[in-house]
Amino acid sequence: MKAAGYAQVMSSEVTSKKAWEQVVDWVEQRVLSGELVVGSTLPAERDLALRVGVSRPAVREAVRTLQASGVLRSSVGAGGSGGTTVTGVPHQALTKLLRMHVALASFPATDVTQVRVVLERLSTSLATQRADSEQLAGMRAQVELMDDDGLSIEEFNGHDTQFHVAIAEAAGNRLATDLTVAIRESMRDPILEGLYALDDWKRVRGLLRTEHHAVLSAIEGRRADEAADLVEEHIRAAFARMSWLHDR
Amino acid sequence: MKAAGYAQVMSSEVTSKKAWEQVVDWVEQRVLSGELVVGSTLPAERDLALRVGVSRPAVREAVRTLQASGVLRSSVGAGGSGGTTVTGVPHQALTKLLRMHVALASFPATDVTQVRVVLERLSTSLATQRADSEQLAGMRAQVELMDDDGLSIEEFNGHDTQFHVAIAEAAGNRLATDLTVAIRESMRDPILEGLYALDDWKRVRGLLRTEHHAVLSAIEGRRADEAADLVEEHIRAAFARMSWLHDR
Numbered sequence: 001m002k003a004a005g006y007a008q009v010m011s012s013e014v015t016s017k018k019a020w021e022q023v024v025d026w027v028e029q030r031v032l033s034g035e036l037v038v039g040s041t042l043p044a045e046r047d048l049a050l051r052v053g054v055s056r057p058a059v060r061e062a063v064r065t066l067q068a069s070g071v072l073r074s075s076v077g078a079g080g081s082g083g084t085t086v087t088g089v090p091h092q093a094l095t096k097l098l099r100m101h102v103a104l105a106s107f108p109a110t111d112v113t114q115v116r117v118v119l120e121r122l123s124t125s126l127a128t129q130r131a132d133s134e135q136l137a138g139m140r141a142q143v144e145l146m147d148d149d150g151l152s153i154e155e156f157n158g159h160d161t162q163f164h165v166a167i168a169e170a171a172g173n174r175l176a177t178d179l180t181v182a183i184r185e186s187m188r189d190p191i192l193e194g195l196y197a198l199d200d201w202k203r204v205r206g207l208l209r210t211e212h213h214a215v216l217s218a219i220e221g222r223r224a225d226e227a228a229d230l231v232e233e234h235i236r237a238a239f240a241r242m243s244w245l246h247d248r
Numbered sequence: 249m250k251a252a253g254y255a256q257v258m259s260s261e262v263t264s265k266k267a268w269e270q271v272v273d274w275v276e277q278r279v280l281s282g283e284l285v286v287g288s289t290l291p292a293e294r295d296l297a298l299r300v301g302v303s304r305p306a307v308r309e310a311v312r313t314l315q316a317s318g319v320l321r322s323s324v325g326a327g328g329s330g331g332t333t334v335t336g337v338p339h340q341a342l343t344k345l346l347r348m349h350v351a352l353a354s355f356p357a358t359d360v361t362q363v364r365v366v367l368e369r370l371s372t373s374l375a376t377q378r379a380d381s382e383q384l385a386g387m388r389a390q391v392e393l394m395d396d397d398g399l400s401i402e403e404f405n406g407h408d409t410q411f412h413v414a415i416a417e418a419a420g421n422r423l424a425t426d427l428t429v430a431i432r433e434s435m436r437d438p439i440l441e442g443l444y445a446l447d448d449w450k451r452v453r454g455l456l457r458t459e460h461h462a463v464l465s466a467i468e469g470r471r472a473d474e475a476a477d478l479v480e481e482h483i484r485a486a487f488a489r490m491s492w493l494h495d496r
Contacts, residue, residue, distance in 0.1 A: 020312050024316070028348060031348055032351045037352070038352055057305060061312040065316045068316070068317070069316070069344070069348065070354075071352070088353065088354035090345060090354050090355070101318070101319075101336060104335075104336035106318075106336035106338050107423045111421045111424065115370070115421065115424050118369070119366065122362060122363070122366045173362055176359065176362065178355075179363065
């Protein structure tokens with residue numbers, strides 16, 4: 001199949017591509033064509049270097065890049081790239097990517113919050129329909145832990161994150177879950193910094209508790225639209241309170 | 249600021265981290281703390297190797313990984329990592345990541361489509377409110393190009409993509425735009441393959457034209473809710489027609 005548009009631009013760039021990029025492309029093309037699937041073993045480092053016509057260090061650089069993307073995994077104890085197999089674990093890579101680019105302001109906090117609202121509306125609505133009793137108990141546990149006045153801001157925020165992650169996981173949409181987790185992680189440091197600087201943390205904590213309990217009740221009551229609306233209100237209200245994020 | 253939860257897990261892993269990962273962490277921590285910003289120059293390769301206590305090849309592997317993430321950029325002609333500066337260009341990295349993981353089925357097509365619906369509803373609604381006359385003309389041009397019966401399936405699909413990208417860009421939310429583009433790109437190959445295999449392409453083409461014109465009219469008429477609903481119907485209908493994607 002011939003490729004036009006984007007793909008033509010890509011192939012015209014191939015000539016100027018660096019050695020390690022050629023190796024990344026070699027792997028990527030075989031993943032996209034289905035020749036390499038999860039569990040496939042990559043050729044040994046020296047063979048791959050010969051096939052692509054690059055040096056072994058270039059292969060190693062490419063393999064590192066694809067490991068960081070969650071596309072390759074090295075088996076412990078195996079030498080070269082002979083023990084390098086294809087995997088499909090995007091979660092950590094996505095989180096790292098978003099976290100770095102939020103920090104670099106490639107993605108402003110207001111944009112990130114808008115996207116978070118639509119993703120968490122989706123997750124909450126799905127979770128309300130799909131969560132089993134164990135998943136509901138997991139959400140409730142996090143909300144009840146947040147009622148403890150003895151928690152540090154950081155501990156409170158940890159349970160807050162875990163509550164939202166539990167909802168996303170119960171939704172059963174892997175992309176929505178991974179993006180939700182990645183977005184929360186990407187905002188973690190600036191949010192924590194801001195919470196520590198608050199002079200009315202106890203008031204904010206009270207508001208957060210009320211909002212979380214309301215969301216949980218709607219989910220437990222299987223009221224999907226109400227749960228989605230409450231999550232949206234909660235995220236928007238929380239962002240409105242965090243004035244230090246608005247110009248980031 | 250002390251870090252708990254996730255961060256504690258991360259730091260306990262540091263001891264077992266590979267040399268290149270330690271360098272990635274070194275850069276990442278400085279990006280997250282704001283010490284490195286867009287435009288900052290990275291220490292030269294040998295200095296960075298000394299500071300982190302790893303070999304120069306390990307630094308190079310880490311730099312490649314961060315280049316692939318759109319976090320670092322090498323200036324042409326500069327040697328070592330002395331010409332390596334911090335940048336913030338997540339678009340290509342995000343597209344590559346999602347495309348690979350859709351191909352590896354880490355993200356099933358049904359999950360991706362659900363997320364696409366909520367992102368494109370958001371983009372369309374924002375674009376309806378914000379698009380200037382030039383952006384509206386750009387959308388119209390793509391829709392009118394699709395009315396040409398002489399286009400190949402691939403050319404038609406290219407304009408289809410560009411119409412949706414034009415909407416996302418007019419929305420002015422960078423994360424939503426990048427995710428929309430990345431998701432469309434990630435589904436490009438399987439969609440094209442399936443379109444080529446259709447025996448009623450002309451009927452499908454007619455439906456796509458009608459749907460695109462309807463979305464465009466609602467955007468031009470500044471009817472945000474209607475435009476968002478039409479985009480959702482369009483994406484869901486298109487996915488329903490693409491039976492070959494349903495079990496991916």
